[in-house]
Amino acid sequence: MKKGWKMLMAGGLSALLLAAAGCGGGGGAKTQDASAYTKENPLTIKFSHVTTADSPKGKAADKFAELMAEKTGGKVKVEVYPSSQLYGDKDELEALQAGNVQVIAPSATKLVGFNPAFQIVDMPFLFKNHDSVIKFWDGELGKKLMSSLEDKNLQGLAMWENGFKVFTSSKPIGSPDEFKGQKFRTQAGKVLEAQFKALGAGAATIPFGETYTALQQGTVDGQENTWNNIDTQKYEEVQKNLLVSNHGRIDYIVLTNKKWYSELPEDIRKAFDESMAEATKYERELAVQLDKDSEDKLRGSGKMKIIDLSDADREKFVNVMEAVYSDFAESVGKEIIDGARQL
Numbered sequence: 001m002k003k004g005w006k007m008l009m010a011g012g013l014s015a016l017l018l019a020a021a022g023c024g025g026g027g028g029a030k031t032q033d034a035s036a037y038t039k040e041n042p043l044t045i046k047f048s049h050v051t052t053a054d055s056p057k058g059k060a061a062d063k064f065a066e067l068m069a070e071k072t073g074g075k076v077k078v079e080v081y082p083s084s085q086l087y088g089d090k091d092e093l094e095a096l097q098a099g100n101v102q103v104i105a106p107s108a109t110k111l112v113g114f115n116p117a118f119q120i121v122d123m124p125f126l127f128k129n130h131d132s133v134i135k136f137w138d139g140e141l142g143k144k145l146m147s148s149l150e151d152k153n154l155q156g157l158a159m160w161e162n163g164f165k166v167f168t169s170s171k172p173i174g175s176p177d178e179f180k181g182q183k184f185r186t187q188a189g190k191v192l193e194a195q196f197k198a199l200g201a202g203a204a205t206i207p208f209g210e211t212y213t214a215l216q217q218g219t220v221d222g223q224e225n226t227w228n229n230i231d232t233q234k235y236e237e238v239q240k241n242l243l244v245s246n247h248g249r250i251d252y253i254v255l256t257n258k259k260w261y262s263e264l265p266e267d268i269r270k271a272f273d274e275s276m277a278e279a280t281k282y283e284r285e286l287a288v289q290l291d292k293d294s295e296d297k298l299r300g301s302g303k304m305k306i307i308d309l310s311d312a313d314r315e316k317f318v319n320v321m322e323a324v325y326s327d328f329a330e331s332v333g334k335e336i337i338d339g340a341r342q343l
């Protein structure tokens with residue numbers, strides 16, 4: 001009787017410890033026992049991101065949450081925090097490594113501190129088209145890049161996309177000459193700084209969540225982003241000109257805490273992987289559609305002067321921005337630059 005009671009106590013205690021470890025800890029105790037989680041006492045997963053809930057990333061994060069609840073019968077609850085509510089650009093990576101959040105999806109550029117090769121997305125006019133981008137991330141080179149994060153306790157799960165970047169500014173930006181003397185907001189990294197330097201412009205790294213205000217207050221004149229980010233952030237309210245350059249990419253690397261992930265109970269990890277694969281398929285289809293919808297909306301609104309480039313004018317930008325390659329081919333890596341170019 002006494003022994004049975006002790007065993008019951010020990011069982012209860014270990015279930016409590018397992019549940020506590022699942023509540024967002026950095027992964028201290030091993031969470032191997034799936035029975036620790038129930039509908040009433042679910043494993044909570046925090047998914048933090050910086051774009052709006054109606055952006056492709058936001059919708060796919062919500063989809064992931066929905067799928068996880070469905071596949072685990074409610075044993076897992078994914079809480080999604082959009083619009084930098086929980087963490088912004090500056091601290092979401094640290095929060096993930098510390099285990100304060102379990103999933104984030106930063107733009108590849110923001111991983112430059114871990115591996116400069118992530119700036120591949122910033123190399124001007126590198127990817128031929130959307131297909132080349134997908135082939136890159138789903139192929140050997142993309143996989144190798146993602147796995148380079150593993151020794152930082154980061155597990156790359158998937159590439160979610162947003163689209164090709166265009167420039168916007170409160171001042172004219174129709175030719176490389178017009179960029180001279182202007183200042184642009186960048187996401188992170190030296191490649192973007194060099195890109196603006198090649199155009200005779202200055203650059204300042206500003207978190208995404210603070211960019212609207214920086215544009216509004218004139219801290220910077222312009223920025224570069226996808227149609228959908230411009231639309232969902234309402235930059236048309238504070239920017240007069242948009243140049244359809246398609247010069248670089250916003251691609252997201254969906255990341256989790258490697259240790260935490262490896263300690264998930266097997267059935268939950270299976271549901272996690274399946275949900276991520278389905279959410280990825282959904283996100284990629286949606287991103288293309290939403291970017292097009294935002295383009296149509298912004299073109300139709302007449303709020304900004306939209307500049308479409310002729311082939312000859314585009315070539316002028318290509319030539320000026322080419323300067324970035326001589327300075328960064330080495331740090332970004334010749335193998336991946338050439339590989340991406342060939343796709």
Ligand code: LMR
Nearest residue numbers: 050051107187208225250
């Ligand atoms: C940006 O900072 O401009 C983007 O990376 C934001 C995002 O997550 O799309």
